Amino acid sequence: MKTSxxxxxxxxxxxxxxxxxxxxxxxxxxxxxVTAVEVKTGAAQEHVGGCEEYAPGDxxxxxxxxxxxxxxxxxxRIWETREDELPRWAPxxxxxxxxxxxxxxxxxxxxxxxxxxxxxxxxxxxxxxRHTHAVxxxxxxxxxxxxMVLYIRNEVAIPNLGPHGEGYAPFILTLFFFxxxxxxxxxxxxGSTVTGNISVTATLAIITAVVVxxxxxxxxxxxxxxxxFYWNTDLPPVMRLPMFLLMSPIEFVGKLTKPFALAxxxxxxxxxxxxxxxxxxxxxxxxxxxxxxxxxLALAVGIMMLELFVSFLQAFIFALLASxxxxxxxxxxx
Numbered sequence: 133m134k135t136s137x138x139x140x141x142x143x144x145x146x147x148x149x150x151x152x153x154x155x156x157x158x159x160x161x162x163x164x165x166v167t168a169v170e171v172k173t174g175a176a177q178e179h180v181g182g183c184e185e186y187a188p189g190d191x192x193x194x195x196x197x198x199x200x201x202x203x204x205x206x207x208x209r210i211w212e213t214r215e216d217e218l219p220r221w222a223p224x225x226x227x228x229x230x231x232x233x234x235x236x237x238x239x240x241x242x243x244x245x246x247x248x249x250x251x252x253x254x255x256x257x258x259x260x261x262r263h264t265h266a267v268x269x270x271x272x273x274x275x276x277x278x279x280m281v282l283y284i285r286n287e288v289a290i291p292n293l294g295p296h297g298e299g300y301a302p303f304i305l306t307l308f309f310f311x312x313x314x315x316x317x318x319x320x321x322x323g324s325t326v327t328g329n330i331s332v333t334a335t336l337a338i339i340t341a342v343v344v345x346x347x348x349x350x351x352x353x354x355x356x357x358x359x360x361f362y363w364n365t366d367l368p369p370v371m372r373l374p375m376f377l378l379m380s381p382i383e384f385v386g387k388l389t390k391p392f393a394l395a396x397x398x399x400x401x402x403x404x405x406x407x408x409x410x411x412x413x414x415x416x417x418x419x420x421x422x423x424x425x426x427x428x429l430a431l432a433v434g435i436m437m438l439e440l441f442v443s444f445l446q447a448f449i450f451a452l453l454a455s456x457x458x459x460x461x462x463x464x465x466x
Contacts, residue, residue, distance in 0.1 A: 196318070196328040196406045198238045203322045213322065238326045245313040245326065253277065253309065284308050284451060292455035294462045300455075303343055307336070308451040315402060315443035319436065325402050327446070333399040337391035340454045344390070348461035359461065360384055390457055394450060401446050405439040 200220060206212035218240070223230040256277035260270045270278050289304040290297065311327060318325025326332050349356045362379035363372060412435065415428035 196325050196403055198236050198324075198329055200234060200236055202237045202240060203324075205322065237324050238329050238332065241317050241324045241326045242314070242332070245310060245317055248317075249309050249313045252313075281305060284448075288448070288452050289455050292452070292459045294459040297459065297462060300343070300347060300458055304451050304455050307340070307454055308447050311336070311398070311450055312444060312447035315447060316440075318402065318406070319439055319443065325406060327398055328403040328406065330395065330399045333395040334391075336398070336450070337395035340394060340457070341387070341391040344454075344457045344461050345387075347458045351462040360387070390453075394453060398446055398450055401442060405435060405442060409435050409439075 201215040201217050203213045204216055206214045218235050218237070221232075221234045223232045225231075256274045259272070259274035260278060263270045263272075263274055269275075284305055285301050289301040293300050293304075314326045314332075317323045318328065345356075348359055352359070360380065360383055362376055362383055364375060365372075367375060409432050412428040412432040416425040416432075419425050419428075
C-alpha cells in the first residue's frame with residue numbers, strides 16, 4: 133500500500149510538472165486564438181493541430197523529445213510509423229498564468245510506466261504467495277522479481293537508511309522500479325524516454341528532497357535546524373558566530389545541490405546515449421554506402437546494448453543516492 137501511494141505521488145507530480153513545461157507556448161497560442169472577452173468568459177477555443185517535423189531518417193529525436201503527438205504503427209505495416217495527435221485541452225488560467233494540462237507523449241509513457249510497474253510487481257507478489265503455498269518457495273518470474281526486490285531492500289536501502297529506516301524502503305523500491313520501467317520504455321520501438329525530460333527528473337528529485345527533509349525532521353526533531361544553521365558547540369565561543377554566518381548559507385546550498393545532482397545525472401545519462409545513437413545513425417545516411425555504413429551501424433547497436441545496462445544502472449544509482457541522502461539526514465551528522 134505504501135509503495136502504491138508513493139507511486140501515485142510520483143506519477144501525479146511528474147505529470148503536472150511535465151505539463152507545465154509547455155505552459156508558455158500554450159499561453160501564446162491561446163492568446164492568438166481567442167479574444168480577451170472569450171478568455172474572461174471561458175468561451176470555447178479552437179486549436180490548430182499539427183505534429184512536429186523531423187528530418188528524414190531521424191528516429192532517435194522522437195524518443196527523447198516531448199510533443200503533443202505519439203508514434204504508432206502504420207496499420208499492419210509495423211515497420212512504418214505515423215503520428216497521431218493527442219487530445220488538446222484549453223489551458224487553465226490561474227491569475228495571469230496559463231497552465232496547459234493537455235496530455236503529451238511523455239505523460240502517456242509516465243502512465244504506461246506506472247501501469248507496467250504495478251502490473252509486474254502485483255503479479256509477481258501474487259505468484260510468490262501462490263508458489264510458496266504450493267511448493268514452499270517462489271519460482272520462475274516471481275523468484276526473479278523477489279531477488280531484485282530483496283537486493284535493493286537489503287543491500288541498498290536498509291544499510292544506508294540507518295537504524296529503524298525500514299519504513300523508507302518502500303519509497304526506495306518505488307523509485308527504482310518506476311525509473312527502471314521509464315528508462316526501458318525509451319529503448320523499444322515507438323517508445324519515448326521520459327527520463328530524458330528534465331521536468332520529469334526534476335520532479336523525481338524534488339519528491340526525493342521532500343522525503344529527505346521530512347525524514348530528518350522526524351528523526352531529529354528540533355535538532356533538524358542544525359542541518360541548516362551551523363552552530364558548532366565544540367568551537368570557541370568567539371568563533372561560533374563567524375562560522376555560523378559563513379557556514380549556514382553553505383549548508384543551505386548543500387541541500388539544494390543534492391536534488392539538482394539527482395535530476396541532472398539521470399537526465400544527462402538517459403539523453404546522452406540517444407544522442408550518440410543519433411549521431412552514429414546519421415553517419416549511415418551521410419556515407420550513403422552499404423559498406424561504409426556497416427561500421428557506424430554496428431557501433432549504434434553496441435551503444436543500444438550499453439543503453440540497456442545504463443537503464444538499470446541509473447535506476448540503481450538514483451535509488452542508492454536517495455537512500456544515502458535520507459540516511460545522512462536521519463543521522464544528523466553536524
